[in-house]
Amino acid sequence: MAPHQVVQAIIDLSAGAIGGAACVLSGQPLDTAKVKMQTFPSLYRGFIHCFLATYRQVGLRGLYQGTTPALMANIAENSVLFMSYGFCQQTIRFIAGLDKEAALSDTQKACAGSLASIFSSFALCPTELVKCRLQAMYEMEAAGKISNSQNTVWSMVKTVMKNEGPLGFFHGLTTTFAREVPGYFCFFGAYELCRSAFADYMKCDKDDIGVAPIVFSGGVGGACLWLVIYPMDSVKSRIQVMSMMGKQAGFFKIFMTITRTEGVRALYSGLTPTMIRTFPANGALLLGYEASRKLMMKQFDG
DSSP states (O other): OOOOHHHHHHHHHHHHHHHHHHHHHTTHHHHHHHHHHHHOTTTOSSHHHHHHHHHHHHOHHHHTTTHHHHHHHHHHHHHHHHHHHHHHHHHHHHHHTOOTTOOOOHHHHHHHHHHHHHHHHHHHHHHHHHHHHHHTHHHHHHTTSSSSOOOSHHHHHHHHHHHHOGGGGGTTHHHHHHHHHHHHHHHHHHHHHHHHHHHHHHTSOGGGSOHHHHHHHHHHHHHHHHHHHHHHHHHHHHHHHHGGGSOOOOHHHHHHHHHHHHOGGGGGTTHHHHHHHHHHHHHHHHHHHHHHHHHHHHTTOO
């Protein structure tokens, strides 16, 4: 029997949290390289240079700088995302005039994922801001843009609260919306299309395609997401890091300034580590989500 709606929401939230943790633990050093290259594209010749320079400057811990807020960000984002995803699927069914138990097409699931990302953005933005600032702290101090670094999560949170107030945690929220809504349409769309292709090829249900196809489908979904949203993510990282020095201009103005002064290429700085990271990280995310959700849902079968 299908679980009650509240129980279903708790299952989706818990499975999303497990997937989010798996995502971070499998790709944090590459995410650190991405943020550094986005914020200071002229400092690094490429991904390997950034990786080695960070290791020489700060050691191995420098590559894992921001892991705690990254865990908080991904657990918060994916908990809300996958919980909202269930509710948004019902919304799509209502809009399309379908029965509550009707199966959705891959495109309809993509629309549900896009809608769910609006809610997850509110959970993601504050923790992402702390993570990005911690990851770029060494470069900000070395460039003389800040006088002393806050290298712990708690010191950074206190600094934001003291200097900017609660709203300071939401610098870059508009850009986060601009990134998440189209990004998660592509993410869920590509993921579901891949799962459907595997299910057709293997002549089985989408839920029974196995570990490797799920990981591959998640990787394809992540790759599609990042290829579409990467310029918006670069602007978001700039806004969140540079807002340590004071109020920043809006998304469109910063986007145009980067394009005019640094070229379009600067908007794609750090794409290489992102694409390398996307298969293990997003594969782990969706494998963690699907496996834990399936396990919890089994308790209500009968």
